[in-house]
Amino acid sequence: xxxxxxxxxxxxxxxxxxxxxxxxxxxxxxxxxxxxxxxxxxxxxxxxxxxxxxxxxxxxxxxxxxxxxxxxxxxxxxxxxxxxxxxxxxxxxxxxxxxxxxxxxxxxxxxxxxxxxxxxxxxxxxxxxxxxxxxxxxxxxxxxxxxxxxxxxxxxxxxxxxxxxxxxxxxxxxxxxxxxxxxxxxxxxxxxxxxxxxxxxxxxxxxxxxxxxxxxxxxxxxxxxxxxxxxxxxxxxxxxxxxxxxxxxxxxxxxxxxxxxxxxxxxxxxxxxxxxxxxxxxxxxxxxxxxxxxxxxxxxxxxxxxx
Amino acid sequence: xxxxxxxxxxxxxxxxxxxxxxxxxxxxxxxxxxxxxxxxxxxxxxxxxxxxxxxxxxxxxxxxxxxxxxxxxxxxxxxxxxxxxxxxxxxxxxxxxxxxxxxxxxxxxxxxxxxxxxxxxxxxxxxxxxxxxxxxxxxxxxxxxxxxxxxxxxxxxxxxxxxxxxxxxxxxxxxxxxxxxxxxxxxxxxxxxxxxxxxxxxxxxxx
Numbered sequence: 454x455x456x457x458x459x460x461x462x463x464x465x466x467x468x469x470x471x472x473x474x475x476x477x478x479x480x481x482x483x484x485x486x487x488x489x490x491x492x493x494x495x496x497x498x499x500x501x502x503x504x505x506x507x508x509x510x511x512x513x514x515x516x517x518x519x520x521x522x523x524x525x526x527x528x529x530x531x532x533x534x535x536x537x538x539x540x541x542x543x544x545x546x547x548x549x550x551x552x553x554x555x556x557x558x559x560x561x562x563x564x565x566x567x568x569x570x571x572x573x574x575x576x577x578x579x580x581x582x583x584x585x586x587x588x589x590x591x592x593x594x595x596x597x598x599x600x601x602x603x604x605x606x607x608x609x610x611x612x613x614x615x616x617x618x619x620x621x622x623x624x625x626x627x628x629x630x631x632x633x634x635x636x637x638x639x640x641x642x643x644x645x646x647x648x649x650x651x652x653x654x655x656x657x658x659x660x661x662x663x664x665x666x667x668x669x670x671x672x673x674x675x676x677x678x679x680x681x682x683x684x685x686x687x688x689x690x691x692x693x694x695x696x697x698x699x700x701x702x703x704x705x706x707x708x709x710x711x712x713x714x715x716x717x718x719x720x721x722x723x724x725x726x727x728x729x730x731x732x733x734x735x736x737x738x739x740x741x742x743x744x745x746x747x748x749x750x751x752x753x754x755x756x757x758x759x760x
Numbered sequence: 761x762x763x764x765x766x767x768x769x770x771x772x773x774x775x776x777x778x779x780x781x782x783x784x785x786x787x788x789x790x791x792x793x794x795x796x797x798x799x800x801x802x803x804x805x806x807x808x809x810x811x812x813x814x815x816x817x818x819x820x821x822x823x824x825x826x827x828x829x830x831x832x833x834x835x836x837x838x839x840x841x842x843x844x845x846x847x848x849x850x851x852x853x854x855x856x857x858x859x860x861x862x863x864x865x866x867x868x869x870x871x872x873x874x875x876x877x878x879x880x881x882x883x884x885x886x887x888x889x890x891x892x893x894x895x896x897x898x899x900x901x902x903x904x905x906x907x908x909x910x911x912x913x914x915x916x917x918x919x920x921x922x923x924x925x926x927x928x929x930x931x932x933x934x935x936x937x938x939x940x941x942x943x944x945x946x947x948x949x950x951x952x953x954x955x956x957x958x959x960x961x962x963x964x965x966x967x
Contacts, residue, residue: 602887
C-alpha cells in the first residue's frame, strides 16, 4: 500500500518519462526556464521504497486502520438547507479507504498551510492597522483572514468532535509521513526537489521515527552535504514561488485550483490583466518579458504533456 | 478550468431519457425537460424534469476519465454504503458501469439533492455561518471516520467486479456475515492519470 503509488510512478517514468517544465509556472525561473529530467526523481523513488516501510506508526493499530472520507471536500460538493444543515455531499469519484495516518489532513479548500499563524493555530484576526490600509490591501487582508479562519475553525471543530482524526493529525511526524506518501505517489510534474526534501527530513529524524522498531533498521538515505544544501535551497525557492502565486491569486480573487465565483469572473479577469501588465512593465529585459508571456501563470496549460 | 473538455463524447440523449424515466418507474412521455446542469465545455450532468415537476439527475463520465468501469462502479458503491450509514448522499436510482446499453455511455441516475449549493453562497456567508457549516461538515466526517473497513482500496458491490479481480469482503456492522460490498482496486486519480492507465501495476486492495 505504501509502495503502490511509488511503484506506479517508477513504471510510468521508465516507460513514458520525458523532461518537463515545472508544472507550477512561477517555479520555472528558478531553473532558468529549462526543462527538468525525471531521472533524479526515479532515483529518489527507489530510495523512498527502501525507507518507507520503516516509517509506519505503531500505536495498537489505530493509525493504520483503513478509513474513508470525501476525496475533495469543498463548497461546490456540498448542499445545505436554509438552516445550513448539510443536505447532501456529492461527487465521490476516485474515493478510496486509506490507513488513517495517511488519510488524515485538512481538506484542501479549508487548509492554509505555509502560514505561520495557521500552522501555530493562533486565533486569526484582522491586523490592528486595518482601517488605515488602502482598499486593495484591505481586500487582501480580508481574503487572508477568511483562509486562516477556515483552517482554524476546521482544526478546532475536529479537536472537539472528531478526536480520532485530531489525534492522527497531531501525531508525531504525521505531516512528514503524509508528505512522503503524497509526493512519492503523485504524478511527476517536473519537480525533483520536493520528495527529496522530504527524504532529507526523514533521514534527519530517522532514529525518532523508527524508535519503536525493535530491529533498529539503519537509515537507507544518504545524501552528501552539498546535495542536501542544494536541495533545501531549491525547495525554499520553490516554496517562495508558490507563496507568490498564492499572493497573486489572493490579489486577483482566484480560489484553489483556479476557482472563481461566476458573478465575479469579469472582475477577476480584469485584475488578472492588470497584474500581467504590471509584471511586464516591471520586467527588466525583452527576454524576461518573453518568458513572462510564454509561461504566464494563469494561462491554460497543455495537459497532454503532463499526462 | 478547461481541462477534460477536449474530446466530445457521443451518446444517445433520447435513450438516456428513457433510462432516466424508467429508473424512477415512469415512461419517457412523463419527461418534460432534459437539460444541462452547470457550466463548462463538456457537460456531464443533466437535470431531468417530469411533467409533475419531479426532478432527478443523470451523470455521465468525462471522456478522459479512466478506468471507466471501476470509477462508476466504485462511486455508486461508495455512495450507497455511506447512505446506508446515515451520511447525506444522493440516492442512486440506477447506473451502468459500461457503455453497453442503449444510451452508449456509462451513467449514474440519481436523486436531485435538495438545498443550495454551498459554492453559490460561500463567499457571502458571515463568520458565524462559516463556523456552523465547518462544524457540521466535521460532524459528518466524524461519523465517516468511525466506519470500519477491512482493507485499503475503493469500495464496490461485489457483483460489479470481474471474478478474477482481487477484493476483500466488507462484513456487515454486526460482523455476522458479508455485506454486498467489498474493497477492490484503488481508483484514486494519481494511480490512473493520463498514460498511467496503460500500466499493469498493482492497485489491488491492501490489508
